[in-house]
Amino acid sequence: MIDRLDLPTSIRTRDATVLVRRATLEDLQAIIELLSDDPISAGRGDIASDEDRPAYAAALNRIIDDPGNELLVVSRDEAVVGTLQLTVIPGMARRGSTRLLIEAVRVASTERSSGIGSALMRWVVERAAIDVEAALVQLTSDAAREDAHRFYRRLGFVDSHVGFKFQVTLPASTAR
Amino acid sequence: MIDRLDLPTSIRTRDATVLVRRATLEDLQAIIELLSDDPISAGRGDIASDEDRPAYAAALNRIIDDPGNELLVVSRDEAVVGTLQLTVIPGMARRGSTRLLIEAVRVASTERSSGIGSALMRWVVERAAIDVEAALVQLTSDAAREDAHRFYRRLGFVDSHVGFKFQVTLPASTAR
Numbered sequence: 001m002i003d004r005l006d007l008p009t010s011i012r013t014r015d016a017t018v019l020v021r022r023a024t025l026e027d028l029q030a031i032i033e034l035l036s037d038d039p040i041s042a043g044r045g046d047i048a049s050d051e052d053r054p055a056y057a058a059a060l061n062r063i064i065d066d067p068g069n070e071l072l073v074v075s076r077d078e079a080v081v082g083t084l085q086l087t088v089i090p091g092m093a094r095r096g097s098t099r100l101l102i103e104a105v106r107v108a109s110t111e112r113s114s115g116i117g118s119a120l121m122r123w124v125v126e127r128a129a130i131d132v133e134a135a136l137v138q139l140t141s142d143a144a145r146e147d148a149h150r151f152y153r154r155l156g157f158v159d160s161h162v163g164f165k166f167q168v169t170l171p172a173s174t175a176r
Numbered sequence: 177m178i179d180r181l182d183l184p185t186s187i188r189t190r191d192a193t194v195l196v197r198r199a200t201l202e203d204l205q206a207i208i209e210l211l212s213d214d215p216i217s218a219g220r221g222d223i224a225s226d227e228d229r230p231a232y233a234a235a236l237n238r239i240i241d242d243p244g245n246e247l248l249v250v251s252r253d254e255a256v257v258g259t260l261q262l263t264v265i266p267g268m269a270r271r272g273s274t275r276l277l278i279e280a281v282r283v284a285s286t287e288r289s290s291g292i293g294s295a296l297m298r299w300v301v302e303r304a305a306i307d308v309e310a311a312l313v314q315l316t317s318d319a320a321r322e323d324a325h326r327f328y329r330r331l332g333f334v335d336s337h338v339g340f341k342f343q344v345t346l347p348a349s350t351a352r
Contacts, residue, residue, distance in 0.1 A: 035268060044269070044270050052271050056268060063267070071268065085267060085268070090239045093222060103265070104267060129342075135346055136341055140316060158340065160340075161317060162319055163335065166313040167311070170309060
C-alpha cells in the first residue's frame with residue numbers, strides 16, 4: 001500500500017524547491033545525524049555514536065523491507081536536510097478507516113524556518129494520504145515540543161489525544 | 177514480525193481465564209458491536225449500521241492480510257468480550273527501536289471492571305512486546321477518556337506526548 005506513494009516528488013517551500021524521495025542505505029549517516037541534531041532525541045540516546053551504527057543500519061533495512069513503512073528523506077542541492085517515516089495502518093474504527101502514521105520528523109537545524117517542515121506536512125496530508133487512501137493522518141509529539149505543537153495546529157492538526165509510551169526492557173539476547 | 181506473537185494464549189483476569197486469539201471474518205459482527213458500544217466511537221460514526229458492514233469487512237481483510245498488523249479478540253466461554261489491534265513498526269529513533277502500537281482497545285461494557293482490560297495490557301507489554309522485539313509500546317487515548325488515562329498510568333504507561341489527528345477528505349471514488 002505504501003508503494004502507492006508517488007515518489008520521488010518535488011515540493012515547493014517558501015523560497016526553494018526540494019526533493020522528497022525514499023531513503024536508501026547511502027542516506028544512513030545523514031539520517032543518524034538528523035536524529036542526533038535535536039536535544040530531545042539526544043536525551044533518548046540518539047547521539048550518533050559509531051557503536052550504534054549497526055543498530056541504525058539494521059533498522060533502516062527493516063523499514064525498507066517492510067511493505068507498510070517508508071522512510072523518506074528531503075534533499076536540497078543533493079544534501080539531505082530532512083527525514084520522516086510514514087506507516088500505513090489498516091483499521092476497523094471510524095468505519096474501517098486506514099490511517100497514515102507520521103513518526104520521526106526531523107529537519108536540519110540549519111534549515112528550520114525555511115518552510116521545509118510545513119511544505120512536507122502539507123504534502124503528507126494533501127497528497128500522500130490520498131495516494132494510500134488514508135482518511136486519518138496521525139502523529140504524536142513530545143509534550144515538551146511546544147513550538148512543534150503550534151506548528152501542527154497551524155497546519156490543521158487537532159490535538160485531541162494523549163500519547164502514552166511504555167518502555168520495554170528486552171532480554172539482553174535480543175538483537176535490537 | 178507480528179506472526180511471532182504466541183497465539184492463541186490464555187490470560188488470567190481477576191476471577192476468570194480468557195482466551196486471546198487472532199480475529200477471523202467470523203468475528204466481524206462481534207467486533208462491530210464492540211466498536212459501537214462506546215459513546216466516543218459512536219460519535220465518530222461507528223454505529224454498527226448494516227450499510228457500513230461491507231466497509232468493516234474490507235477493513236478486517238486488510239488487517240488480516242497485513243504482515244505488520246494483527247486484530248485480536250478476547251473471548252470468554254466462546255463469547256467475544258474484547259478486541260484490540262497491534263501494529264509492529266520498525267523505526268530509526270531511539271537507536272533503531274521497533275515499536276508496538278496499540279489501537280482500538282475495546283472491552284464489552286458488561287465486562288468492564290472485570291480486569292480483562294488490565295490483563296490484556298499486561299500481556300501486551302510483558303509478552304507480546306518481547307515476542308516482536310519492541311522496545312517501546314505506544315498508544316493514544318482520546319483526551320476525554322479520563323478513566324482510561326488513569327488506567328494506563330496505573331499500568332506504567334507515561335503520558336509524555338500529545339496526539340494530533342488530521343481528518344483527510346478522500347475523493348468520493350475512493351473505496352474506503
